Amino acid sequence: MSAVDVALSLAALGWHVFPCAANGKPLVRWGEEATTDRAAIRKWFRRDERVGIHCGRSGLLVVDRDRKDGRDGFASLKAEGRPLPRTFHYTSRSGKGRHDFYAAPADVDCTIATDVHGMKGVDIRAGQGIVIYNGPALTEAPQLAPAPAWGVVQRQEHGYSSTVSLDAWLAEERSPEPSAKARRLAAAMPLEGVSNPDLLALLTPLVDALMMGYGRRLTYDIARERYTRNYPDAGEAFDKAWTRAIARVEADWDAVMQAPPTEYVSRARDEHDSDDLYVDVAAVLRGARRRAKATIGTRTDGQGLFYRGKVNTLMGDPESGKTLIAACIAADVLAAGGRVLWLDLDHNGGPDMVALLQGFGVHTSVLMDRARFRLASEVLDGQEDVLRAVADAAEWGPDYVVIDSVGELLPLFGASSDSADDFTSVNRKVAARLATQGACVVTIDHLAKGHDSRAYGASGTMAKKRAANGAYYEVVNVITFTPSGGGRADLRIVKDRPGNVRDNSPRDGKRPRAASFGLNRDAQDQPQWRFFAPQDAPVKPPTRSLEVQMVESDVDKLRALDPAPTSKRDVMARMKWGGPRALEALRQYREAMANA
Structure with missing residues (x-):
């Protein structure tokens, strides 16, 4: 009986087959191409190919016992006393093994196992597993016993x-x-x-x-x-x-x-x-x-800026854009299905913070969902309230936490910004505790006012810099932010303990630029923002408007998609962008393609 006849007989039973070389190596991509199609089988099997069977697609679970390399599956099974119901079987090609075929349970996602339950030489072939068939051509379906319970290994x-x-x-x-x-x-x-x-x-x-x-x-x-x-x-x-x-x-x-x-x-x-x-x-x-890799706050080249499970810091002068940067990242996290906790200690106020996030495209239903977003603002009167918010976070698990600002947090604990011991104690109770829960914690702090002190970073104790075990950025304003026109600020690396951001940024001075944050409004007066990689950052003054450069950058990203984007929803899902950004980029992309 030829291999093609055997393969066709198995396919007639609904068993998915594919050709293998003499050494058992599959000759096709069996995971995708194993088939019952008779024309394909006739095309495949022309010489002395061996017949492979895809167990999962054929509804089979095969107990494979063998004697080789010091492993004796027959002796192992006997020693364990495991029952092996009578079923269709045959001896393997080497003459030293045996394949017992069983009907795989329909309600279990089975998988393979080698030396199952510690039985040397006893393997399970199921799910994505395959067997090289050495039995006869089958003119009728064999009676297959249900798979023994000990042989059913559920895929994790x-x-x-x-x-x-x-x-x-x-x-x-x-x-x-x-x-x-x-x-x-x-x-x-x-x-x-x-x-x-x-x-x-x-x-x-x-x-x-x-x-x-x-x-x-x-x-x-x-x-x-x-x-x-x-x-x-x-x-x-x-x-x-x-x-x-x-x-x-x-x-x-x-x-x-x-x-x-x-x-x-x-x-x-x-x-x-x-x-x-x-x-x-x-x-x-x-x-x-x-x-550790930075995965929060993605630059235009795909590199992240902030680390999960770490304390990160945005430090800069007043009105430099620190809160805007943190808020835009919060909007991105929420748009991607994440959870955000915002501790507003800087007197921004609940209504203003909600309005800011709404302006950045966060839907009202998301802001009202306590499982997705929580904002603590005017109610934070003392350390008990802050610690209660930290304890709550352990229960609902935010992905991104903003503490705005450190300067307002310390007095709630009766601590001084100039005391290293005070800051370390508060940091351990709040920011570090939130980070150990797995959140990306971003603390906002103010740059020291004294000329000599500014070289060292934020106001107060140097312990602030030491406590940041993620990324620590100085936010330097480039184009002043205005409500109607946006603006731009550079994020300069003061410290990057994990090193992932620094390794992927140009080494231009003591505080290299990690990104340029650009905020603007599109033709529909919707806000849009980018964290430009240093090599993509707009020049100053811009040769084209910042808005145009941001959209062009997005269009280039859509050009690189394969397959091409088909709708706003498709762009949002694949690029993890908000609705307004996705819609404008898709519109410009379609115009560019039509004019090409």
Whole structure:
């Protein structure tokens, strides 16, 4: 019986098949192309191809037992005493293994498992798993028993879903030089093809060795070149396996951080209630492996300006634009579905703050939703009120918190701006506590008035600068902000402890420019704003109006979209822009395309 006849017989049962080489390597993108289409199958199977089956799309769960590499699945299963119901099966091509076919449960999102439940040599093929069929052509549907409960492994949402793209992960490295261990593992990458599970097993320790960020790109290039040397078409499979290895390593670290404490630790916690006394070493190690990235307040080149889980500061002269900058970021966070807490201690007033955010396009329904937005203003009369807002934040979890301003916060605690001890105590109770809850905290402060003191930063104690463990910016006014015409201000880096913003900004002086904030109104008198990257910043005086330059920058971004934008809603969803900005950019984009 030829391979095409076997494949057609399986397809007639509704099993999705695809061709494989003699060594079991898929010859097509089986995750997308496995099919029951007879014409495609006849086109694929022309020689001695082997038949692969996509388990998930075929409704199958296969128990794969094997004897190789010191693993004996038959002995492991017997030792565990796990029941294996009688069902359709066959002996694997090597003669040392066996595939037992079961009907996968319809209500469970199954996945693969290697050495399931610690049984060496017993693997589960389900969900996105595949098997290389070695049985006969089937003239009628075999009777498949329901899958045994112990073999049903439910896919975890984070299991093989990486938090970053492969390109982004490779680019995020501290040094181009890999460790000796990473080089050794990359050089050991086999030149012959291996199965997808085996490739994932090979790449996982290699990716783990690169998580500190040293030599990711070079190591990847070495390993990929070896693996694809004899199989030029295997690059896509290699990249997918590498991405899954990233996800697996991330999942392992998640498991470490979420693992329940040992009995001894649990008893100690119950007796002494000392959860917060000691450093969480697992979290420290994980943090060392993942360098903090600024993700709030995005520049025109995609680089963020403020850090989640950190205390960031905007410091500058009165009327320099500090509150406007913080408010525009709040509008962006809310437009993207995030949550915002604003502690207004600078006497701006609740009505004025609400009107400001409404003017920046935040819908009234969002401002009225206590799960999305909370504003504390005139009611903050003392430290008890502030601490109550901090405690509430731990319950509802804001993504972005503004404290406006530090100078007004300290007196509520009876603290002095000139006392390092006073400031440190208040900062720990408020800003630092909010940051440890995961929020991007932005404190607003005033630049010192004395000529000599201004070189050091905000008024009062130097402890203010030391306390900022995120980004600390001086806001320098360039074009005075007016209610009708907008304005512009530069954000100058005073301190950037994580280093992500500084590393992606030009080194032009002691306080390099991280961004130029531009605020203007469009033809419909709607406010629009940008955080221009230094290389994109408008000149002064502008050769074209700031408004025109901002819209042109947006049009360029829409030109780069693939597929092309189709509607305002499409632009809002893909670019994370507010409605007025998306509408104006789309209008100008369509005009530009029509005139091209």
